Amino acid sequence: MAEKGTWIVKKGMAEMLKGGVIMDVTTPEQAKIAEEAGACAVMALERVPSDIRAAGGVARMADPSMIKSIMDAVTIPVMAKVRIGHFVEAQILEALEVDYIDESEVLTPADEEFHINKHEFTVPFVCGARDLGEALRRIAEGAAMIRTKGEPGTGNVVEAVRHMRRMMSEIRYVQSLSKEELVMVAKKMGAPYDLLVQVAEEGKLPVVNFAAGGIATPADAALMMQLGSDGVFVGSGIFKSKDPAARAKAIVEATTHYNDPEILLKVSKDLGEAMPGIEISAISPEMRMQERGW
Amino acid sequence: MKIGVLALQGAFREHEKSLKSCGAETCQIRLPEHLEDIDALVIPGGESTTMIRLLLEYGLLDKIKERAEKGMPIFGTCAGMVLLSKKVEDSDQITLKLMDTVVKRNAFGRQVNSFEADLDIEMFDTPYRGVFIRAPYIVSVGQGVEVLAKYQDKIVMVKQGNFLASAFHPELTEDNRIHKYFLSMI
Numbered sequence: 177m178a179e180k181g182t183w184i185v186k187k188g189m190a191e192m193l194k195g196g197v198i199m200d201v202t203t204p205e206q207a208k209i210a211e212e213a214g215a216c217a218v219m220a221l222e223r224v225p226s227d228i229r230a231a232g233g234v235a236r237m238a239d240p241s242m243i244k245s246i247m248d249a250v251t252i253p254v255m256a257k258v259r260i261g262h263f264v265e266a267q268i269l270e271a272l273e274v275d276y277i278d279e280s281e282v283l284t285p286a287d288e289e290f291h292i293n294k295h296e297f298t299v300p301f302v303c304g305a306r307d308l309g310e311a312l313r314r315i316a317e318g319a320a321m322i323r324t325k326g327e328p329g330t331g332n333v334v335e336a337v338r339h340m341r342r343m344m345s346e347i348r349y350v351q352s353l354s355k356e357e358l359v360m361v362a363k364k365m366g367a368p369y370d371l372l373v374q375v376a377e378e379g380k381l382p383v384v385n386f387a388a389g390g391i392a393t394p395a396d397a398a399l400m401m402q403l404g405s406d407g408v409f410v411g412s413g414i415f416k417s418k419d420p421a422a423r424a425k426a427i428v429e430a431t432t433h434y435n436d437p438e439i440l441l442k443v444s445k446d447l448g449e450a451m452p453g454i455e456i457s458a459i460s461p462e463m464r465m466q467e468r469g470w
Numbered sequence: 471m472k473i474g475v476l477a478l479q480g481a482f483r484e485h486e487k488s489l490k491s492c493g494a495e496t497c498q499i500r501l502p503e504h505l506e507d508i509d510a511l512v513i514p515g516g517e518s519t520t521m522i523r524l525l526l527e528y529g530l531l532d533k534i535k536e537r538a539e540k541g542m543p544i545f546g547t548c549a550g551m552v553l554l555s556k557k558v559e560d561s562d563q564i565t566l567k568l569m570d571t572v573v574k575r576n577a578f579g580r581q582v583n584s585f586e587a588d589l590d591i592e593m594f595d596t597p598y599r600g601v602f603i604r605a606p607y608i609v610s611v612g613q614g615v616e617v618l619a620k621y622q623d624k625i626v627m628v629k630q631g632n633f634l635a636s637a638f639h640p641e642l643t644e645d646n647r648i649h650k651y652f653l654s655m656i
Contacts, residue, residue, distance in 0.1 A: 177588075179585060180582065184642060184643075185584045185601060185603060188601055188603050188639060189581055189584060189603050189604070191480075191515075192481055192603055192604075193480075193516075193517075194480060194483070195477065195479040195482070212523075215517075216480075216516065251561075251576065252517050274580075274581075275581035275604070299581060428520065428524070432478050432479060432500060432524055436501075
């Protein structure tokens with residue numbers, strides 16, 4: 177008998193995305209540019225994070241007909257975002273048959289206490305995290321893929337670096353602990369004990385871990401890969417730059433050849449202007465998207 | 471024995487793990503010069519459109535074909551099966567054209583239709599748990615292509631000379647019988 181939506185099928189889908197670049201797109205034309213540049217998936221949304229940031233107000237799931245037009249335009253997987261805790265938006269996207277749902281802090285949260293119980297869905301979910309405890313809480317809820325939160329829509333990689341470094345450092349730390357110490361650390365981190373033991377034994381998250389939030393250049397992508405990311409999401413960084421097709425290609429190549437400075441040098445040349453960046457301290461704390469989610 | 475795993479994108483680390491569990495040495499292939507001292511190649515699952523672009527850009531496509539035509543065994547899973555086929559149905563997607571097969575991409579549907587199922591594989595006595603993720607299947611085969619497994623009448627595993635391909639992902643399970651079989655082809 178065939179079984180759909182099993183853990184291995186959900187988690188396995190993310191394994192297939194590894195070493196790749198997932199690009200935010202807002203039109204079928206952009207989706208095609210992304211596919212031709214070598215994106216391993218696209219994230220369909222109405223506005224890229226920098227425009228959501230600029231527009232303010234409540235940001236919600238995109239119009240399904242717009243997501244569908246992107247699904248029809250490309251053969252690579254299509255992801256879409258729902259608000260944190262908005263399980264009905266997720267039901268709608270599952271009915272639409274998107275390939276992955278991002279329960280995302282980029283949109284305005286719908287629930288200030290709970291995230292979606294993702295085990296109930298056949299479609300897999302990716303969630304953002306800033307540290308190991310947050311990542312393991314999301315996995316306990318059924319997330320089959322994790323990404324750093326970074327600070328979306330800023331073109332500033334500093335927060336993604338902070339989150340990835342913290343996660344990696346905490347993974348190294350828990351590997352050195354005894355079982356009884358892990359009980360107390362699980363309590364302190366707010367992480368489920370069994371998952372924490374698994375991380376301590378395997379030295380990595382139980383699911384694929386991507387970088388996201390502020391990646392704007394090939395060097396940014398390679399930096400995140402060298403810090404231990406399994407792949408990268410690029411949001412505003414591509415279609416808010418001067419030459420999206422060239423930049424998209426360069427970021428794909430930099431993600432594959434992240435350890436080869438000669439290639440990184442070659443692909444970093446002549447890309448035109450990157451998206452304008454924002455200094456994190458210039459964003460008031462209540463406007464920081466990474467604080468959303470619990 | 472050294473097995474190269476194409477590491478442009480996709481589940482290459484899982485293949486390395488499976489191959490190592492069979493006692494093989496592995497290395498990651500990203501550039502043509504990495505192909506020089508390997509005895510066989512694995513092309514993993516991932517996105518075939520991403521891989522083909524990087525294969526072309528860095529001159530790997532011709533180099534792999536050259537080694538393959540001289541007899542180097544290649545095992546392709548999912549996207550790897552797509553890349554080994556001579557043609558992709560309803561598409562002009564470039565491939566390695568090493569196997570006389572026509573392949574249909576995402577043939578079992580989108581991710582919500584991805585599944586696991588037990589398969590009867592020609593050379594094994596007991597069923598093999600196949601993990602299918604946005605999987606392709608083979609629409610037609612030419613002479614000299616051996617069909618090793620079908621699922622609901624669709625061809626999901628084939629062999630032709632030194633090439634082996636599966637629509638499913640043996641690297642995602644602990645069952646390493648297929649990797650052992652591939653190593654026996656070298």
